[in-house]
Amino acid sequence: MSDEPRTMTLAIIKPDAFGSGKAGAVLSTLEDAGFRIRGSRVVHLSDAAAGAFYAVHHERPFFGSLVEFMTSGPCMPLALEHERAVPYLREVIGATDPAEAEPGTVRALYAESKERNAIHASDSDENARVELGFFFGNVDLIAGR
Numbered sequence: 679m680s681d682e683p684r685t686m687t688l689a690i691i692k693p694d695a696f697g698s699g700k701a702g703a704v705l706s707t708l709e710d711a712g713f714r715i716r717g718s719r720v721v722h723l724s725d726a727a728a729g730a731f732y733a734v735h736h737e738r739p740f741f742g743s744l745v746e747f748m749t750s751g752p753c754m755p756l757a758l759e760h761e762r763a764v765p766y767l768r769e770v771i772g773a774t775d776p777a778e779a780e781p782g783t784v785r786a787l788y789a790e791s792k793e794r795n796a797i798h799a800s801d802s803d804e805n806a807r808v809e810l811g812f813f814f815g816n817v818d819l820i821a822g823r
């Protein structure tokens with residue numbers, strides 16, 4: 679077993695993948711890649727919740743459309759554990775635009791477009807802490823046991 683610390687990151691199976699019945703396939707892909715599922719829930723985000731989660735993108739031209747998409751149906755936030763969980767999950771899900779995602783990545787397999795791209799993943803350990811707190815803040819999550 680590697681000496682790398684086991685850490686946690688946040689993923690969200692987005693409304694496109696969840697609504698088309700791909701949640702199980704996405705979870706299998708993540709488990710096959712070695713992730714342990716430490717938390718999961720199904721939520722239908724309000725405008726306020728989606729806007730708060732993506733606040734960092736508030737000034738971007740796609741912000742309104744992103745909030746509309748993320749509130750269009752239920753989604754599935756996940757707390758995922760692995761060694762170097764944040765960078766490893768980003769490898770496993772592939773590039774934001776599925777046209778640029780490596781074959782076999784979650785987005786190459788299940789995403790439709792740059793916006794309807796099947797899954798979100800935290801982009802740093804600090805953001806993972808914030809984003810895990812956003813969805814699982816009332817639950818103690820323990821990595822590495």
Ligand code: CMP
Nearest residue numbers: 735740744774792793794795797798799
């Ligand atoms: P995600 O990893 O959830 O982080 C921000 C999201 O914004 C991203 O995935 C995409 O769904 C969306 N996004 C990023 N860039 C664009 C873009 N150019 N056009 C539309 N949506 C985008």
